[in-house]
Amino acid sequence: MFDFSVVTTWFNDLLTVSAGMPQWLATTIECVIVGALLLLGYTVLAMFYIMYERWVCAWFQCRRGPLRVGPWGSLQIFADVIKMLIKEVVDLWKTDNFLHKLAPYFVLIASVVVFACLPWGKGLQAIDFNIGVFFMTAVSSLGVVGILLAGWSSNSKYTLIGAMRSGAQMISYELSIGIAMLTIVCLAGTMSVTGLVEAQQNGWFIFTGHIPAIIAFIIYIIAATAETNRGPFDLPEAEHELTAGYHTEYSGIHFGFFYLAEYLNLFIVSGIASLLFLGGWMPLHVAGWDGFNAVMDYIPSTVWFLGKAILVSFIIIWFKWSFPRVRIDQMLALEWRYLMPIGLFNLVLMAIIVSMGWHFAG
Amino acid sequence: MVLLGIQNTTLAITAVITGAVLVFAALLIARLIGPRSFTQKKGETYECGIPTRGESMAQFHVGYYLFAILFLMFDVETVFLFPWASIAKSIGSTALLAVGTFLFILVLGLAYAWKKGALRWK
Numbered sequence: 044m045f046d047f048s049v050v051t052t053w054f055n056d057l058l059t060v061s062a063g064m065p066q067w068l069a070t071t072i073e074c075v076i077v078g079a080l081l082l083l084g085y086t087v088l089a090m091f092y093i094m095y096e097r098w099v100c101a102w103f104q105c106r107r108g109p110l111r112v113g114p115w116g117s118l119q120i121f122a123d124v125i126k127m128l129i130k131e132v133v134d135l136w137k138t139d140n141f142l143h144k145l146a147p148y149f150v151l152i153a154s155v156v157v158f159a160c161l162p163w164g165k166g167l168q169a170i171d172f173n174i175g176v177f178f179m180t181a182v183s184s185l186g187v188v189g190i191l192l193a194g195w196s197s198n199s200k201y202t203l204i205g206a207m208r209s210g211a212q213m214i215s216y217e218l219s220i221g222i223a224m225l226t227i228v229c230l231a232g233t234m235s236v237t238g239l240v241e242a243q244q245n246g247w248f249i250f251t252g253h254i255p256a257i258i259a260f261i262i263y264i265i266a267a268t269a270e271t272n273r274g275p276f277d278l279p280e281a282e283h284e285l286t287a288g289y290h291t292e293y294s295g296i297h298f299g300f301f302y303l304a305e306y307l308n309l310f311i312v313s314g315i316a317s318l319l320f321l322g323g324w325m326p327l328h329v330a331g332w333d334g335f336n337a338v339m340d341y342i343p344s345t346v347w348f349l350g351k352a353i354l355v356s357f358i359i360i361w362f363k364w365s366f367p368r369v370r371i372d373q374m375l376a377l378e379w380r381y382l383m384p385i386g387l388f389n390l391v392l393m394a395i396i397v398s399m400g401w402h403f404a405g
Numbered sequence: 406m407v408l409l410g411i412q413n414t415t416l417a418i419t420a421v422i423t424g425a426v427l428v429f430a431a432l433l434i435a436r437l438i439g440p441r442s443f444t445q446k447k448g449e450t451y452e453c454g455i456p457t458r459g460e461s462m463a464q465f466h467v468g469y470y471l472f473a474i475l476f477l478m479f480d481v482e483t484v485f486l487f488p489w490a491s492i493a494k495s496i497g498s499t500a501l502l503a504v505g506t507f508l509f510i511l512v513l514g515l516a517y518a519w520k521k522g523a524l525r526w527k
Contacts, residue, residue, distance in 0.1 A: 070411055077416060078423040085427070131439045132432065136448040139462075152424035159420040170416045177487050198462055199450045211469045214476040221483040225490045232494035234487065292450070296435040300428060372526030375472065379524045383479070384515070387508060390486075394504055398497045 044326075044344055048166030077169055081159055085307060090120045092306040095353070096360055103364040130295035135197075138292065142196035147293075147300040149189025154304045154311065156182045161314045162236050162323045164344035175236035176224050179315065180217070183270075186304070187213045190289050193301070197292035205288030208278055208371060212269055215378040216276075219266035222386035226259040226393045227252070227319045230402060240323035245330060247322035251403040255393040260320045262386050264358065267312035269374070271305065274363035276374060309356055317351035324348040471523055482511055 058069040094109070094117065101108025109116025134140075157179050159169040172178045187210055194206020228234055230252045231242045242248075249256050269276040285291070290301040317323060324344035328336045369377070396402050450457045486504070493500040518524060 070415070073411060074415065074419045078419050078426070081420060081423050082427055085423075128431070128435050129439050130435070131441055132435050133447060135450065137450055148425055148428050151428050152421050155424035155427065156417060156420045159416070159423075170413055170420060172413050172417075174487075180483075195462060197450075199452060199457070201452065203462075203465065207465060207469050211472050214480075215472060218476065218479050218483065221480070225483065225486050228487065228490040229493045232491060234491050295439060296431050299431070375526050376524070379472075379475070380519070384512075387512065391505065391508060394493055394501050397494050398501050 044165050044340055046165045051166065081155065081169060085155060085158055086303075088310055089303045089307045090124070092310055092356070093123070093302075094120050095356070096306070096309075099357060099360045100364065103361070124299075127296050127299045132297050133294045135292060137198045139196040139198065142192050143292075146189045146193035146196060147297060149192060150186050150304045151189075151300055153182055153184075153186040153189065154307050157311050158307060160236060161311065161348075162240050162318060163348055164324050167324075167345065168236065171235065171237055173235045173238075175234055175239070176228065176315075176319070177234050180221055180224065183311070184214075184217055186308070187217075193293070194289035197289075199292055201285045201287075201291045202289050205285045205291070209272060209289055211371075212272065212276060212278070212374060215375060216266040216269040216382075219262050219378060219382045219386050220270060222383065222390055223259040223263035223266065224319060226255055226386075226390050229390065229393050229397055230256065236318060236323075239318060240325055243322040243325050245328055246403060247320065247325070247327075249320040252393065252396070253403065255389050255396060256320065258385070258389045259393070260316070262382055262389070263316055263319070264355070266378075266382060267316065268359050268362050269378070271308045271312055271359075273305075273309065273359060275366035275368050277363075278368060278371060278374065309359060310352060313352040313355035313359065314348070316355045317348060321351045321355075322347075323351075468527060475518060475523065478514065479511075482507075 055069065055073065058064050058072060059066060064072075097116075097119075098108050109119040112119040112122050135143075156170070160171075160175060160179050160182075162168045170178075190213070191206050191210050194202040194204075194209070197203075227239070227248055230248055231239050233239060233242065243251075245251075249260055252259075290298055293301065324347050326336075326339035326342060326344075326347055328339065485507070489500065489504055493504070
């Protein structure tokens with residue numbers, strides 16, 4: 044496996060030793076570069092995901108999808124971005140102006156910070172706290188504040204109902220995400236993202252943790268679909284009831300931020316799924332098959348991580364076309380009466396398995 | 406492992422600033438190149454063409470509040486469980502006993518809420 048810390052250490056030495064910069068200046072330059080790369084990765088991935096979803100949706104509905112702009116419609120998204128940028132940002136009279144402007148910041152910042160925590164490859168990860176996944180859940184729950192602010196400050200009935208539904212949904216399903224994470228933390232014995240990935244060197248957690256890990260994975264995928272407000276849990280934006288839910292009153296690029304964050308959140312939850320259950324950037328290793336393992340090691344770690352995340356996203360997009368939208372009472376009943384009790388029981392099961400040493404050696 | 410020898414907190418602040426810059430820069434570009442026009446009707450609340458009646462920043466259905474309270478209880482529980490989970494492997498069966506007691510009391514709370522009908526949407 045290629046270790047990207049070779050590159051970053053070389054760059055740091057280049058600045059501090061070869062160019063003779065003081066440490067504060069080198070750190071500032073490095074932070075600016077990290078920020079620029081994050082921005083680039085964030086926007087490029089969001090664009091890719093918008094196209095990806097359109098292609099997958101077209102495929103599920105037996106139609107051809109975007110086709111006219113560029114080869115296979117691949118330039119469509121650039122046209123869309125430019126269109127969104129040159130639309131007018133309308134200022135409404137009756138809004139709470141400050142909160143209305145503040146809401147997109149909350150939504151985007153929460154999603155960018157969690158995005159920076161994802162492990163892209165060996166040594167290629169911006170933020171790596173020793174409480175990694177806990178930090179992720181803490182930051183990602185800030186997004187719901189942005190959505191509630193957006194709905195309330197818009198001063199419209201549609202946005203208020205959309206935001207309230209969204210808030211109830213996101214906080215409820217956050218619990219299941221947290222409990223699924225706990226199950227894996229219990230198995231791994233660490234919360235740090237690097238530690239989690241490295242613990243999966245000889246077998247991904249979905250294999251080594253067998254039954255409880257598989258249950259946790261299923262709970263996580265369902266909860267993640269609800270957390271990103273996607274179908275069948277897209278009732279905050281149910282278009283025939285609520286126009287567009289909490290972002291009805293946002294126009295142009297202001298609306299674009301919510302759209303961007305929504306697609307990036309799809310990537311983020313898939314990335315966390317691949318980190319927790321499918322080994323992050325770790326290649327697929329089978330104990331005893333040395334030749335096979337060596338071949339798998341040749342595939343770069345970034346490709347592994349992206350491939351797993353895109354695969355999990357495919358499943359989440361698939362849900363949208365397989366299940367009808369749920370009602371709010373069904374949505375809350377699913378979480379509070381089924382997913383959460385099952386999740387807690389599953390956590391105890393995992394604790395028993397871990398303390399008895401019945402899990403497979405990782 | 407720390408990237409470039411920079412503190413994680415610094416990098417987290419960098420990510421926060423990056424997000425803020427993304428929103429600010431895109432809004433600025435849109436303001437600069439987008440068209441602007443002013444008409445009376447444009448700034449009104451959009452409710453499918455019908456003039457809006459009454460105040461929208463109003464009191465709201467209490468059901469959402471109930472779920473928020475329940476969420477608070479279980480979210481704090483998650484916070485308590487994270488440190489336990491990260492050492493559960495090393496302390497063995499003691500961990501099991503500790504978390505069993507904790508979860509039992511918690512599930513009693515959930516059962517009470519369930520029986521009272523707080524989990525049913527009204």
